[in-house]
Amino acid sequence: MVNLPPPEILLQLSLNGALGGAMYGVAAVGLSLIFGTMRLIFLAQGAMIILAAYFVRALFYGLGIDPFLSLLIVVPVGLGVGWLIYQGLFRKAAAEEDRNVSLLIAVGLMFLVQNLMTVIWGGNTAGVVTSYTASGIELFGVRTSFTRSMGFLIALAGTGLVMLFLRKTIVGKAVRAASEDMDAATLMGISPHRVNAIAFAIGISLAGAAGVAVATTFPFNPFAGFIFSLKALVALALGGIGNVTGALAGGILLGLIEAYVQFFISGGWTNAIAYGVFLAVLMFKPEGLFSRPYKKA
Amino acid sequence: MSRASRWIAIVVVAVLALLPFLPGAVDAYYFSFLFFVSLYAVMAQSWNLVAGYGGQISLGSHAFFGLGAYTTAILWSGNHLWGSLYDSHPNIYYFDPVTMLLGGFVAALAAVLIGLPLLSKLHGDYFALGTLGFGEIVKVIFVNGGDFTGGAFGIVAPASSFDTLRPHYWVGLGLMVATALAIHALMRSRYGLALIAVRDDEMAASANGIDTLKVKVAAFAGSAFIAGVAGSLYTFYIFHVGPDSVFDLDWMLLPLMMTVVGGTGTLLGPILGALVMYAVFDLARIVVPDYHPVISGLTIILAMLFLPKGLMRVGKRLKTA
Numbered sequence: 001m002v003n004l005p006p007p008e009i010l011l012q013l014s015l016n017g018a019l020g021g022a023m024y025g026v027a028a029v030g031l032s033l034i035f036g037t038m039r040l041i042f043l044a045q046g047a048m049i050i051l052a053a054y055f056v057r058a059l060f061y062g063l064g065i066d067p068f069l070s071l072l073i074v075v076p077v078g079l080g081v082g083w084l085i086y087q088g089l090f091r092k093a094a095a096e097e098d099r100n101v102s103l104l105i106a107v108g109l110m111f112l113v114q115n116l117m118t119v120i121w122g123g124n125t126a127g128v129v130t131s132y133t134a135s136g137i138e139l140f141g142v143r144t145s146f147t148r149s150m151g152f153l154i155a156l157a158g159t160g161l162v163m164l165f166l167r168k169t170i171v172g173k174a175v176r177a178a179s180e181d182m183d184a185a186t187l188m189g190i191s192p193h194r195v196n197a198i199a200f201a202i203g204i205s206l207a208g209a210a211g212v213a214v215a216t217t218f219p220f221n222p223f224a225g226f227i228f229s230l231k232a233l234v235a236l237a238l239g240g241i242g243n244v245t246g247a248l249a250g251g252i253l254l255g256l257i258e259a260y261v262q263f264f265i266s267g268g269w270t271n272a273i274a275y276g277v278f279l280a281v282l283m284f285k286p287e288g289l290f291s292r293p294y295k296k297a
Numbered sequence: 298m299s300r301a302s303r304w305i306a307i308v309v310v311a312v313l314a315l316l317p318f319l320p321g322a323v324d325a326y327y328f329s330f331l332f333f334v335s336l337y338a339v340m341a342q343s344w345n346l347v348a349g350y351g352g353q354i355s356l357g358s359h360a361f362f363g364l365g366a367y368t369t370a371i372l373w374s375g376n377h378l379w380g381s382l383y384d385s386h387p388n389i390y391y392f393d394p395v396t397m398l399l400g401g402f403v404a405a406l407a408a409v410l411i412g413l414p415l416l417s418k419l420h421g422d423y424f425a426l427g428t429l430g431f432g433e434i435v436k437v438i439f440v441n442g443g444d445f446t447g448g449a450f451g452i453v454a455p456a457s458s459f460d461t462l463r464p465h466y467w468v469g470l471g472l473m474v475a476t477a478l479a480i481h482a483l484m485r486s487r488y489g490l491a492l493i494a495v496r497d498d499e500m501a502a503s504a505n506g507i508d509t510l511k512v513k514v515a516a517f518a519g520s521a522f523i524a525g526v527a528g529s530l531y532t533f534y535i536f537h538v539g540p541d542s543v544f545d546l547d548w549m550l551l552p553l554m555m556t557v558v559g560g561t562g563t564l565l566g567p568i569l570g571a572l573v574m575y576a577v578f579d580l581a582r583i584v585v586p587d588y589h590p591v592i593s594g595l596t597i598i599l600a601m602l603f604l605p606k607g608l609m610r611v612g613k614r615l616k617t618a
Contacts, residue, residue: 119591
């Protein structure tokens, strides 16, 4: 029988897990949007997050712009880049019957971005160190770092904004309709290319927001993104594919699972157990853990 | 296949098979190039069987490649548990066909065990995601395998066995020809027709009395068998089998890409794709060594934008037009 550690430690574990997991969550929200309209597993999402992190780092060390302030630059740039990526790379492939084509374009984009980053910034681990990087917050005897909490807030705010957009605007409604049934949506006069491009724009700008959170919290290197894409996929499956709030919740749940496995079993098995949960959910509850019948978001 | 193209194929294979007798050929650069092309062509053929003909997009080929590689490495050179048994005469199992076939069988067994639950429950993208997760789990298991798998470092095989690249070349060529012939024969059999029927319309296939699960699992296992044997061959080349080398995602992504570039669901597409793409990568590696992965990424994107149906179908389109 395992002896339960004192409650402070459990609380601390849960907090660390949830804060780390929110990063997977925000990556998963982007994946979820893109998957929703295009049925594409956008494997390059992690690489885009790391690209944003390098961009934030360059803004900080080059122009002295505070990483959190740079959200104001990164998010709009992400919207534009996402739009361009769709129009330039995926527009033609989206019309193809064979979805391997768009999957492979995503893989090619991942290779391209990863290696461009290596060429420009080198393959070494980089980070952003600000005056507040080391500062912490203490609440009810539980400690956490300021940057991690900010990352969590960014994830919440990003998901919240996307939710508002999907729920309250007519364009958001079109995106939701297209994710549910592209053919029917097209018959209703919704342009598939437009909703796909919007999904991409929002997905990449979320990658930008995640990049800010990653840059301030973790050291990163050009190849760190792929594992992010995989973790985001797990979060996506846990939350239910196509469910935006579920994706964030799935990310947080994945973070919690990882934190507990690391503590109670061993760090070496974290990934195996995370993917094991992923397989189990895919098989037994493919609609996700948080889905409600007949109400999708 | 027409009579003329059959003769062309026989002549090409015969020339390739006799190539190692050409003086200096074995030491030439193109010799190892051809070996790698054949290895990738076998992997591409493996993916083509389950995804191109079977319509089940698998993203777990690297797991089966790695399983075959590890099986061979453990049988051939032993591991820390029973290594001493074979230490005295490691050369016996060098290119031992039984060892290679066992590599394929272990991979196929794993494919059946994971394929039965996955394929009965998951369709389309969900199956693809499931196989991706499976690949990651297998990798973690081998990293944590302790003395049995050599942990994160892996297993070092006796490099003293190495003499010349000739056997690698011949076995690679042989595997490439054998898989192409086997798939050709398979696709003309009842089983092949059933597989294509399942790909094109699963419900209609099942209504016509095809046991769709059995057909899909068999294709998945056959694909895994081919990948396992390819992994086994790679072990005899690389001599050091580690989780980061043989479970590398490239062993899934590159063959997938080669197949799509060559032409998914065509017999010669995977071979053509392997030849063209490996040539592009190698050329980039030689000409612009610092930027070659950038070029590779660009090539994939360009190939998909302008040749989404694959090279094999370019000719077909010209012929019908």
